[in-house]
Amino acid sequence: MRSVRSEGRIRRHRRVRRRVKGTPLRPRLAVFRSNRYIYAQIIDDESGRTLSSASSQEKALRSRSLTTGTAAEVGALVGARATDAGVTSVVFDRGGHPYHGRVRALAEAAREAGLDF
Numbered sequence: 001m002r003s004v005r006s007e008g009r010i011r012r013h014r015r016v017r018r019r020v021k022g023t024p025l026r027p028r029l030a031v032f033r034s035n036r037y038i039y040a041q042i043i044d045d046e047s048g049r050t051l052s053s054a055s056s057q058e059k060a061l062r063s064r065s066l067t068t069g070t071a072a073e074v075g076a077l078v079g080a081r082a083t084d085a086g087v088t089s090v091v092f093d094r095g096g097h098p099y100h101g102r103v104r105a106l107a108e109a110a111r112e113a114g115l116d117f
Contacts, residue, residue: 026090037056038066038070039056042090052078072105072109075105080113
């Protein structure tokens with residue numbers, strides 16, 4: 001059984017996803033945050049392909065606990081991988097989470113890495 005809090009997050013995510021779509025010109029930067037890890041993917045929804053991704057479970061970051069610093073490193077990593085894949089502009093999908101803390105740190109680091117959103 002899900003908690004009331006997670007039900008609210010899922011409801012917010014569904015509401016946002018009705019409007020936010022990733023296209024080949026502006027793919028979607030989707031963020032998923034659990035209590036232990038944070039994941040980021042750049043997705044082209046029209047073709048259903050993930051163009052690049054990064055997470056805090058990667059070998060270099062796995063031993064660290066999830067903090068805003070770790071989230072910022074994941075954001076910088078996904079931003080660098082996206083620019084390598086030829087992506088410069090994205091739409092941000094925060095996954096129903098508030099734009100605060102770890103989600104914000106990831107977004108700001110991705111912006112500094114060269115992504116425009």
